[in-house]
Amino acid sequence: MDRIPILQMGDLLLVTIQVDMHDQLALNLQDDLSERIRRTSARGVLIDISSLDIVDSFIGRMIATISALSRVMDATTVVVGMQPAVAITLVELGLDLSGVRTALNVERGMKLLRRSDELP
Amino acid sequence: MDRIPILQMGDLLLVTIQVDMHDQLALNLQDDLSERIRRTSARGVLIDISSLDIVDSFIGRMIATISALSRVMDATTVVVGMQPAVAITLVELGLDLSGVRTALNVERGMKLLRRSDELP
Numbered sequence: 247m248d249r250i251p252i253l254q255m256g257d258l259l260l261v262t263i264q265v266d267m268h269d270q271l272a273l274n275l276q277d278d279l280s281e282r283i284r285r286t287s288a289r290g291v292l293i294d295i296s297s298l299d300i301v302d303s304f305i306g307r308m309i310a311t312i313s314a315l316s317r318v319m320d321a322t323t324v325v326v327g328m329q330p331a332v333a334i335t336l337v338e339l340g341l342d343l344s345g346v347r348t349a350l351n352v353e354r355g356m357k358l359l360r361r362s363d364e365l366p
Numbered sequence: 367m368d369r370i371p372i373l374q375m376g377d378l379l380l381v382t383i384q385v386d387m388h389d390q391l392a393l394n395l396q397d398d399l400s401e402r403i404r405r406t407s408a409r410g411v412l413i414d415i416s417s418l419d420i421v422d423s424f425i426g427r428m429i430a431t432i433s434a435l436s437r438v439m440d441a442t443t444v445v446v447g448m449q450p451a452v453a454i455t456l457v458e459l460g461l462d463l464s465g466v467r468t469a470l471n472v473e474r475g476m477k478l479l480r481r482s483d484e485l486p
Contacts, residue, residue, distance in 0.1 A: 251417040255476070262373065294371065
């Protein structure tokens with residue numbers, strides 16, 4: 247598999263990370279996601295990482311990059327489903343994902359995005 | 367990875383198949399899904415297979431089993447995002463997934479489930 251599917255739900259895009267990320271996969275995801283944001287005028291991006299048991303600085307940087315990329319395209323990124331061990335590792339790695347919004351699960355993430363959409 | 371994540375959105379569950387299925391993964395998915403349907407009282411299950419380029423009789427049977435399993439637990443299964451080549455292969459294999467509802471993408475699948483929910 248060399249592409250991670252991006253699901254559209256209204257003006258939100260949902261990406262579920264299930265597999266180990268490698269360089270090409272991460273690059274493809276960035277390309278695909280920015281193209282989809284442009285094409286669908288999406289306002290929000292949900293990245294579900296609930297199936298990640300472990301995380302490294304590569305994943306951390308990828309999430310930060312996707313978030314920055316979405317922001318310049320006027321979409322908000324919310325990372326959902328982070329496991330406690332992953333949260334601990336990210337903080338220990340110094341990757342506290344400042345600027346990236348998080349939510350406990352997809353439902354809360356969607357609510358967060360719908361709410362932020364109402365802001366001016 | 368030995369488990370496929372199941373995302374909850376309201377009374378719907380969403381499963382995105384991204385990796386090659388093997389026996390244990392399929393069994394785990396059936397266990398997890400039935401447990402989640404029970405716990406969340408979900409009315410619908412969306413299975414996204416948009417990232418599958420090829421399909422074999424194992425996947426076909428797995429989808430049929432999940433659909434039957436959901437049905438006896440009073441939930442409707444909709445398979446979404448099937449690629450043309452996959453559809454052709456399934457029909458050629460004789461697995462026409464009778465009894466399984468399909469939709470072109472997640473949004474349409476969700477609409478289908480919401481609509482069928484209104485039926486008596």
